[in-house]
Amino acid sequence: MEINQIFTLAAKEFRDRIRNRWVLAVALVFTVFSLVITYLGGAQQGQIGLKSIELTITSLVSLVIYLIPLIALLLGFDAIVGERERGSLDLLLSFPITRTEFLLGKYLGLAGALTLSTVAGFSLVAALLYQQFKWAGLFHYLGFIISSVLLGLAFLSLAIFMSVIARERTRASGLAIALWFFFVLVFDLLLLGALVGTGGSYGGDIFAYLLLLNPTDVFRILNVFSMDDVRTLYGLSSIVPPALAKPWLMGSVMFAWIVVPLALARWRFTS
């Protein structure tokens, strides 16, 4: 494998997203939403402004679960099928670059753009938290930002897989939207339905482990269940066994959500 080829393609992808102001636009969206939620997230409880680190993060987690998967899927669905439709895929593959290098270059370039916009978008709230709570507050928030980036990378990986298997751009975008609906809206409802339907009498911990099949749930566990103060705020907290509330374990599961779809995409793209 030639690292230079991967880097050349990644740099081009990254520059393209900076140039078309994609990074700027997404960072602004994150900034505006995160500020609004940070200040108004406690309004239901009759408070406005920064309350606590935990409540700020808890409010932001809900935002991230909706927004980051959507943005990552929109960023990645076009990556391969778009090049194929524009005729540039054949041109690029006629160069001394393997399909694996091509896929990795694409992924890393887009991942760089997504990471930059996520970090930039949430940094203003970080500054506010530092002002109020100093370094103690930033530790948890840093964990939140890292896990948000990982969630984005997992959905980007899924999007690239969709982009490899779809024959047309329109189909790839349909698949991406369907994935968003499934993981963000439908999955937890199904799980909750099954839990309630069985009266909680079957399976025991199995429902908790089923949460690992959804990267947004892994993200939620990473952020919410590691903080004792807010565990009780979430209905699902009662079903998560302590064995799962370990950041390194959840981090590994998230890592698998990044690697496995990308590996499947590679397998499909090279065969």
Added chain:
Amino acid sequence: MASTIPANNRSHAEESAIEVRGVSKHYGALHAVDGVDLTVKHGEIFGLIGHNGAGKSTLFKMMLGLTEPSAGEILINGTAVTGSDFRHTRRQLGYLPENVVLYDNLSGIETLKFFAKLKGAPIEQCAPMLEQVGLAHALNRPLREYSKGMRQRLGFAQALLGKPRVLFLDEPTNGLDPQAIRDFYITLHKLRDTGVTIIITSHILAELQERVDRLAIMSAGKIQALGSVAQLREQMQMPLVITLRLAANDIPLAQDALSQLSYVNCAVNGDGLTVNCPRSSKMEVISVVSRLGSKLIDLNIQEASLEDVFFGFSD
């Protein structure tokens, strides 16, 4: 007909730039390419002609190692396109795909530098290359401001990066004006003179006719004819068309003289006669009409065009 190459003839393979041996590509029941044998020599400009769906694009993609053949093998400069050694050979290839859309947000020079890095070609080549294809004035403009012709020139520039030994050009003159087409072929002939092998497709057949050394006509996935334009005309026994300009009252005289030749077809046109005859009897016809002396105002001999040859073969 298509030339047949003895299998596993290595020395022959090294002499030729492109060696296609019994190559087929099947998509289910569809035979996109069906048992093609083809040899393109070093330093040759080779044309590939066919209707849409004739199989030439699939053959092109297989030659570039982008699509794996269902059967047969392809060697470029002696290296199998499906092997792992082919990565090195790719640095010696240039490819201009048909209707490629490049990156709107990058400038001409940025695009070319990206391709140069990918190919391992010197970055310093990029600016002179853009100048060579007439894009020096648009170096720093984003591609979304480029016209179709400018995009095509940029595509040609990227194909020339790294001094390729073999150039694959798919409909390269699409969107170019006549002057640019002329310049383009001048560049191609200069490249050919330095030993570069060029394989080119075009749907403007008249354009290729005067400019390629040899060509192949593809239809239904097979090579139907292969050779120089002259050889193809010979194979097809295309008739010559001789136009005679005469005064109106001299036309019957000329018709009378030509009626001695049984294989000649005469028709009256606006100011003279149109004569169809086999190539082999060209001199006899000229000898007969020359007896008309000063009554013959003008004479014009037309060869069959490549279009005629093409439609003759692919019908």
